[in-house]
Amino acid sequence: MDSDDSGAGGERASRPATSRPDFGGAFPEHIAIIMDGNGRWAQQRGMRRIWGHREGIASVREITTECARMGVRSLTLYAFSVENWKRPSLEVRYLMRLLRRFLIQERPTLLKNGVRLSAIGRIDTLPDDARAALAETERLTAGCDGMLLRLALSYGSRSELADALRAAVRDAKSGKLAPEQVDEDTLRRYLYDPSTPDPDLLIRTAGEMRVSNFLLWQISYSEIYIAEECWPAFRTPQLHAALRDYAGRVRKFGGLISDSAPTPEFPARLSKGRERA
Numbered sequence: 001m002d003s004d005d006s007g008a009g010g011e012r013a014s015r016p017a018t019s020r021p022d023f024g025g026a027f028p029e030h031i032a033i034i035m036d037g038n039g040r041w042a043q044q045r046g047m048r049r050i051w052g053h054r055e056g057i058a059s060v061r062e063i064t065t066e067c068a069r070m071g072v073r074s075l076t077l078y079a080f081s082v083e084n085w086k087r088p089s090l091e092v093r094y095l096m097r098l099l100r101r102f103l104i105q106e107r108p109t110l111l112k113n114g115v116r117l118s119a120i121g122r123i124d125t126l127p128d129d130a131r132a133a134l135a136e137t138e139r140l141t142a143g144c145d146g147m148l149l150r151l152a153l154s155y156g157s158r159s160e161l162a163d164a165l166r167a168a169v170r171d172a173k174s175g176k177l178a179p180e181q182v183d184e185d186t187l188r189r190y191l192y193d194p195s196t197p198d199p200d201l202l203i204r205t206a207g208e209m210r211v212s213n214f215l216l217w218q219i220s221y222s223e224i225y226i227a228e229e230c231w232p233a234f235r236t237p238q239l240h241a242a243l244r245d246y247a248g249r250v251r252k253f254g255g256l257i258s259d260s261a262p263t264p265e266f267p268a269r270l271s272k273g274r275e276r277a
């Protein structure tokens with residue numbers, strides 16, 4: 001079985017996976033994915049962009065199931081950004097319909113796989129029916145103790161930081177927060193979901209080298225992997241390729257190798273000159 005990487009957030013409990021391939025090194029507890037390239041995937045096939053989103057759901061289903069099966073603790077998917085509201089209204093409406101349908105149809109699979117669903121973002125800006133489906137799926141899966149599937153919906157990292165600052169200033173004005181005591185942990189407590197550890201691995205599909213306003217605070221020390229495949233073509237073999245690549249990384253969190261969690265692969269990796277800051 002793979003060794004654990006304790007990460008910047010400190011101790012993390014490791015769950016036994018039923019049958020995880022041996023990737024040859026550390027395994028990420030938290031994976032975050034920027035699902036890009038739906039439109040391109042469809043257009044390359046002479047189809048309308050929205051067909052790419054529809055096919056993207058099949059990837060969401062497959063990747064979620066495989067991550068849960070392998071014992072990933074948290075999977076965060078960038079499903080709709082605050083900037084996505086600027087898209088043509090037909091596309092936005094289609095995405096919201098897909099979201100609602102996904103949240104309803106996936107309930108049996110989520111429950112069967114022990115997956116708890118939650119969301120981060122400006123949830124109050126979603127249409128009422130999507131919000132209701134989300135609340136109900138969160139309620140139904142609240143007792144699941146397997147993987148956490150977090151959907152980033154109407155999410156933007158700058159909005160998250162602005163929302164956090166607004167709440168902190170409010171607390172400072174009412175005397176609940178002393179400005180001189182503000183540190184990194186204080187700021188984290190005002191983010192949308194302070195209790196989920198930071199992503200160990202950030203995957204982006206469709207070859208783009210951008211982080212697109214996604215979890216800017218939380219990915220400070222995440223390993224980044226860019227897949228060339230568009231999201232609808234990103235399936236289990238592509239996920240395994242990302243995990244093999246991750247297994248070969250050495251994480252130092254800005255310190256020296258000796259400060260990192262000791263894992264058996266360090267000496268081998270160092271000798272290959274793969275040390276990273």
Ligand code: FPP
Nearest residue numbers: 035036037038039040053056079098099102
């Ligand atoms: C980027 O592709 C993808 C999105 C804007 C939305 C992602 C949504 C899904 C995968 C389906 C809905 C998901 C859930 C969980 C219900 P793009 O349209 O920007 O592609 P392009 O860069 O090729 O134009």
